[in-house]
Each structure stands twice: as structure tokens, then as C-alpha cells.
Amino acid sequence: MPYALPLVPAGSGRDELLAGQDGATIRRTVLPGGVRVLTEHLPGQRSASLGAWVGVGSRDETDGHFGSTHFLEHLLFKGTARRSALDIAEAFDAVGGEANAATGKEHTCYYARVLDADLPMAVDVITDMVTSATIDTDELETEREVILEEIAMNDDDPADVVHERFAETVLAGHPLGRPIGGTPETIRAVPRDAVWEHYGWHYRPETLVVTAAGNVDHDALAAQVGDALVAGGWTLDPAAAPRARRDHAAATVIDEARALTVTRRVEQANVVIGSTGLAATDERRFVLSVLNAVLGGGMSSRLFQEIREKRGLAYSTYSFASAHGGLGTFGLYAGCAPAKVDQVTALLGTELDRLATDGITPDELRRSVGQLSGGLVLGLEDPGSRMSRLGRAELVFGELLTLEESLERIAAVTLDEVRDLAADLAARPRTVVRVGPFED
Template structure:
């Protein structure tokens, strides 16, 4: 059974379980005073360690006037604290051959570092200092505003990025999940320092913080290091309070306020050599028990070189270099789509083929051979994905913030292997029956 992560009984020691091939990796979890959660996975024989500081806030949590603040903070926390300059932060990791970075999502943000196990205390100290004591200096903010605008411009020059952003906005509409994670040029230019500061003070709190680490890590030592660093940062670690509750999807994925109830066709005109097209609609939530079935469906339809889309559109007809299907889930909804990049004159033919393969999967199901191949592909990917400390650190963070439980590798493999062809067909029918949108980017006329 998966290890459940309760949000109650703060200050009590966390549960332990044995996980991983051969039972040689130990996962532990503790809820510390103040509501901070610490999860570790010790990997014997590994000389590196990856640590992440997760905050359960993403772009969907931005209030009006704060849009773009979450991504702004991802940049600004590296620009200096009350104790360290931006150069101090950079030098701390460069001096030990380590790596530090951050990632902003729609529902969480993570600041992480990968270092030698002997340098983990330094990494914990620096990352925690960034999270608790960012200065958000006005001059640095204006400098970084320009950097973020350049980042957005770079993404806007990539039509494959544009088509994915437009597809998300089309399917999720006015809902907060439909907004770009990084904001738009207009929101980044408009957001004032006061709004970014308010967003930081509102959401960065011991009750929202989750620290995860994997590799050569000692759980008890890490808990002591985190508590000490938080105290230095001025966060309250003396009060026993429960962590902030997890997001819970309380309505059907298609019943969210602002999400369109009908599909639509959108064309964005760009002077490009290729057309980029996505068809799709709403998918499954991140915690839907059928997510393993969706993984198999996705693998068969567009998840590899033996997939139907790759074989039919690229190998047999030579109409595209890149074609695939994809899915992403959130607490209360998700999206599912099929993508291809092709010559603009072939876009109608390629779009029809995407539709045909999707419908054929729903009407005819999958073959025993496709089921076996997809299960093998997913099983191998799960095992290979667990080979480094960074992947395991991320798995712990998502288990805590998204699922509320940790499913170990063997249990995950069993869930994938248990998927049947009939379950895949039933899910394909359900997805194909939902409102469908088509988004195209390319040099199209009226």
C-alpha cells in the first residue's frame, strides 16, 4: 500500500517505509514545528544529493494585479538576501561544482540544488536563506523584469511553445490555469514591486514549505539543518501548527468556472516555415486513479517511435518530423492533446490524420501487442527515471503536494501492468466525446 502523508499531528516523527529495487532505499517524512514538512530518500552508494524547497503556490494562485509574480519570484530569489548577494549565491554552488535552479508551475514552485553529499549542509543553508530572506531589491527587480521579458520573447519566437500556450488558453479559457505560467509581456511590465512583495509574504510560509532531498542524505541531520536555517531566516519554528491543506478537486473537470463548455478553432498567424497544430481538450486530474490508464493510452497513440501517430504521419506518409500526444493534470482538471509540425500546405491533411487516429483508438481499441509494448515502455521509463537523485527528489515533492501519498516503484509498476485494453478503450471513448479544440500556428491567410 502507498505511504499516506497526513497533514495532522505536527511535530510528530514522520513515517518510514522501504522503497526501491531491493528495498535498499529508505524514505522518511517529518512534520516539523511551524508546519514545515521534510521528506528524504537515502540512496546507499550515491555520493551526490539533490535538495528542493517546494512552496505550494503557482501561477494559478495569483490575484488580479499580481499576475506574473510567481515566476518573478523564481528569478528574484536568486538575486540576493539580507545575508547574501546574488554573486555570493552563485559562487557558493560554483565553488563546489554544484548546480542550483528553480522551476515555476501552475500549482507549485521549487528551488533546488544538486551537490556532493558533503556539501548538502551548504546547499540547505543557501536555498533556505533564499526562500526565507529574499530582499526583492527594487533595482534588481527592474533588471530582472528585462530578463523575464527577454525570456518571454524567446519563447514567443518558438512556434511550438506558442501553440502549446495557445492550446492551454483555448481549452481552459478564463480559468486561472489557462494563464501562462511566466505571465505575459503586458503583465510583467505592469506588475509593481509591491505586488510581488505581497505575493511573497502571503504565500511563503512554514505551513506551505516542503523540503525534499534524495541521495546521500541523513534525515535527522537534514531536519536539524532546516530548522536551524529557518530560525536564522526569522520564520516561526516554535509553534506546532498543521501544514496548509492540499488542493482538492471538488467539481467535475469540465465544470470549472471559466472553462469553456464547447470546443473552438483558433489560428495564430506567424511567418514560419512550418505549421504547428494541436487538437484536444480536457483530460484527467493529477490524482485521477485512471492516470495509469491514460499513460498507456498516450504511449500507444503518440508516446514513442512505435506509436500510431509517429508511424502513420511520419514513417508512412512523411508529413511531419515531430508528432506526439501529451497529457498534463492539475488538482481539478487536466488537458489532453495531439501535436504535429508540418508544411503549411499539408496542415489540413495532418489535422485530419490526428483526428482519425484518435477516433480509431476510441472505436477499435488497442491490440494485445500495443498493450504489451506500451506497458514495457512505461515500466522501463519508470525504472530509468529513478536512477538519479534529482528525479527522486521531485517524486517526493509531488507525492507530498499533489497526491498526499507515496507509491513506491514496485507498486507503480504493478499499477501500470494492471491496465487492460478495455480500460484504455473506455477512456479513449470518454476523451474523444469531450469538446474538442483545434489550434494552428503558421503562415495562414484569412
């Protein structure tokens, strides 16, 4: 059985040993204020990966605050009451470590990797950023230009554009359809006060999850986190509980077939066809992983073999899935010559339909299970991947699967389950998005 991650009251003394295998030990503690700390101790490691997760993403932005989540990802590195932007950068450079951040549709993570001896420094700096960012007006205006350049860079990549516009079109009208980084219009419009409000609303003890993996002492880390948060000015109420996890009830969108053409004067056309997909907690997510591996997950996949190897119509082609609270997307991508885009689009749809009608073969099931299992095990050789796994388990799933259980769930997928899910996805209204030198 998976290890449940209940939202127990802070100060309850709840300190759990979640798992212990292959010498690794996973522990979880809820601190006063509702702060959650999860660690995975990995014997023999000389490094540690640390993540400070805040359960807010671009879908949580309200009118007048659009773009604030991505803005904060940048601005937290620009200084606190105790540190300048240069101080933050030098702290990690001086020990050969690295620090960065990532904004998603449903959470933001500030992370670092350092030698085990330097973990206290990383905790101090990251928590200082999370609790005490100054959101300086001049820095904000400078970073506004940086973010606009980032958006422009992404807009110059037609592969990025086709994926962004696909999500926007399939999830039209839903907050998940908004771009994570904001748009040029929202970034130019959002004022400093709105970013500051967004920071105050969401960067709070009850939303914070701290995860670490590597040569980590759980008790020492939990104590360091608590002390650092208090030093940063946060009040850790002993009676406070963690904020409830996101509602994963099915979200509503207008599910209909759509077509969009984005004109770009480029040499290669990019096309995605697809539909709504599965929510993050859907029990069929392991079936979807197998389906995705067979359809477009590697060099032996059907899309790769049919479109690239047999016909030479594309260099890159694959299938993909994106899962969120209550909603997801599923799509098939290819980049090809503009003159071939109609043929390639038809082939993408044909391969999905064939999967829905005929299912997959026992050999394909065996290969995909092996591919997914090997990738999972190899991925967890990296402490950063283990740190991220803890964060997703706490914020998204509310349960932590052991490696063995994850492998068992992959291995338990059947031929009928894959065919049934393929039929479900193939029957959904399809959206087609093309980016290239076309007329709209």
C-alpha cells in the same frame, strides 16, 4: 498499499519510515511550523539532490499580482540580507554543484545538486533564499527586462506558442489557462509591492516542503532545515499544521469546441488538437499513460507511424497530457508544411477516433507497459528524479507509491480500460490551434 502522507499537526513527533527497498530508505517528518521534510537515502551515492517546494503556482495569482510567481523564481536568486546574487552563484560553482528553480501552474521548486559533503551548504543557501529574499527594487527592474526577453524568446518558438495557446483556449476563463511565466502586459504592470505581497502570503512554513534524495541523513537534514529557517527569521509555531493540499474536486470550464489561428511568418506550421483531460489525482491516470504511449509516445506509436513513417508529413508528432488539481488537458501535436496542415489535422483526429472505436491490440498494450515500466525504472536512477517524486507525492497526491506498486498499476491496465478512456476523450469538444503563415 501506498504510503499515506497525512497533514499531521506540527510538533506531534510524527516521524515516519515510509518505505525501505533495495537498500533505499524513505522518511518523512513534520517540523514545527508545519514544514514537511522528506528524504530518500540511497546507499552508494556520492551526491544529493535537494528541493524546496512552495505550494504556489501561476493559478494562485490574484488580480494585480499576475506574473508574481514567476518573478519570485528569478528574484530569489538576486540576493538576501546575508548574500548577494554573486555570493549565491559562487557558493554552488565553488563545489561543482548546480542550482536552479522552476515555476509551475501549482507549485514552485528551488533545487540543487551537490556532493553529499556539501549538502549543508545547499540547505543553508536555498533556505536563505526562500526565507530572506530582499526583492530589491533595482534588481526587480533589471529582472523585469530579463523576463520580458524570456517571454519573447518563447514567443519566437512556434511550438511553444501552439502549446501555450492550446492550454489558454481549452481552459479559457480558468486560472490554469494563464501562462506560467505571465504575459508581457502583466510583467510590465506588476509593481514591486505586489510581488512582495505575493512573497509574504505564500512563502511560509506551512506551505514549505523540503525533499532530498541521495546520500542523505534524514535526522541531520531535518535539524539543518529547522535551524536554517529560524536563522532566516521564520517563526516555527509548534502548534501549526501544514497548509491543506489543493482541492482536487473537478474544476468547471466551459467545455466547447474552439478553433484558433495564430499567424506567424514561419516555414513550418504547428498544430495541436485536443480537449480537457484528466485531473492529477484521477484514478485513470495510469490508463492515460498507456493510452498516450500507444497513440503518440514513441517511434512505434500510431501517430509517429502513420503521419511520419508512412506518409512523411511531419518530422515531429506526438500526444501529450497535462494534469492539475481538478482539471487537465489532452492533446495531439504535429509540425508540418503549411500546405499539409489540414491533412495532418484530420489524421490526428482520425487516429484518436480509431483508438476510441477499436481500442488497442494486446501487442500494443504489452509494448506500452514495457515502455512505461522501463522509463520509470531508468528515470529513478537519478537522485533528482527521486527528489521530485517525493515533492509531487507530498504536494499533489497525498500518498507515496513504491516503485513496485507503480509498476503493478501500469501492468494492471486492461484493453477495455484504454478503449473506454479513449472514447471518453474523443467524445469531448475538440479545440484546434494552428500556428503558421495563415490568415486568421
